[in-house]
Amino acid sequence: MPIEVIAFDADDTLWDNETIYVEAQTQFKQLLVHYHSPEWIDKHLYQTEMRNLAHFGYGIKSFALSMIETAVELTDGQITGADIQKIIDITKAMLAADVELLDHVADTLASLKDTYTLMVITKGDLRDQEDKIARSGLASYFRYVEIVSEKTPDSYAAILRRYSIEPEQFLMIGNSLRSDILPVLELGASAVYVPHHLTWVHETGDASAIEQPGYFEIEHVGLLPELLTQMES
């Protein structure tokens, strides 16, 4: 059964996202530079984020609350109100950051849109993701947009059911082994891993994916049309 539906992850697959977090984290570390080393701050921020994931979920607002909590903790409560406000301002700048498309994305979507049903499957904050899709200029390429709170085999299966898509017809493209590749392979569908130069450590999965049927990997999304031609021949 040939591929009919191609779904793209959004952050760090269609546009840069991790860069925005890394820059925010650099500013955050500068605020706390008199208290701790950058490595110590990074380590504690990540621990706070992981601890808060069950409360807050993903996205920039959750990251903001974890930055604030980490700042209080690492300064023994000595953080000033002015510095707390700076963290909130960093957060607002993250939410307003330009959507920078990755290389080849617009051309590739344009070349695929008449042959395949294209969709976005992304996780994170509903409003922030909607806003980025609108500002990306890519919205017209996608028939469906699905924003989910977690990318698990169950959440993918629900989407396939909703649109009556068979796993054999479905191809997922993304930069996270954990979220975009492994759960999709588990359903018996295919997935193309497109590594991004920056990927949040939480999103790296084990490399067992590459042993499974349905797994493909390309260097950048511009190589997708060629891969599809190979898959179909």
Place this chain on the structure above:
Amino acid sequence: MPIEVIAFDADDTLWDNETIYVEAQTQFKQLLVHYHSPEWIDKHLYQTEMRNLAHFGYGIKSFALSMIETAVELTDGQITGADIQKIIDITKAMLAADVELLDHVADTLASLKDTYTLMVITKGDLRDQEDKIARSGLASYFRYVEIVSEKTPDSYAAILRRYSIEPEQFLMIGNSLRSDILPVLELGASAVYVPHHLTWVHETGDASAIEQPGYFEIEHVGLLPELLTQMES
């Protein structure tokens, strides 16, 4: 054309929500009691929330960031790290609060589920709303759950299109004139206003709704089956 699909708002229609915000706000005011009057704090918090709506959207995490920003502003930056941590702890307690069903909700859904297609249409934070639906014990009554970032005529129209529902077949139930009633009437569908004893001032709409065709009002959701009988006769 008879009603076939009944959609329920969630917060303060199926379960208590505003109570959780009011309690959190009371705790917040206690933190700042040495700086300002409760009225002054309420007023500034609401102003901060409205100013931040475009950045943060709805939901508890947005409310948390607005509480923190208000605390910094109203204390001229003198707020302590310990009090900032208390605001974050208030936030976590809000997210973990029990889902308290409103009176008559479970019985009413049980009595309607075999005759009508029931759905939830709610706005706010994706993860928080999914979590509350799961914890409410009501999930099995609903064929569809739609979580949107804003309730506008466009967002309702998109949902009706997605499930091939004609406006004449659709009835929305909710406690917000602004979000649940007015945009639905604008599409030519019907809507039942069920006032809640607490409704966030942002969600009150003008009373022009009650002059429009398709508008109904009941005191509590337990009166819905009787209303439906009247509508059909």
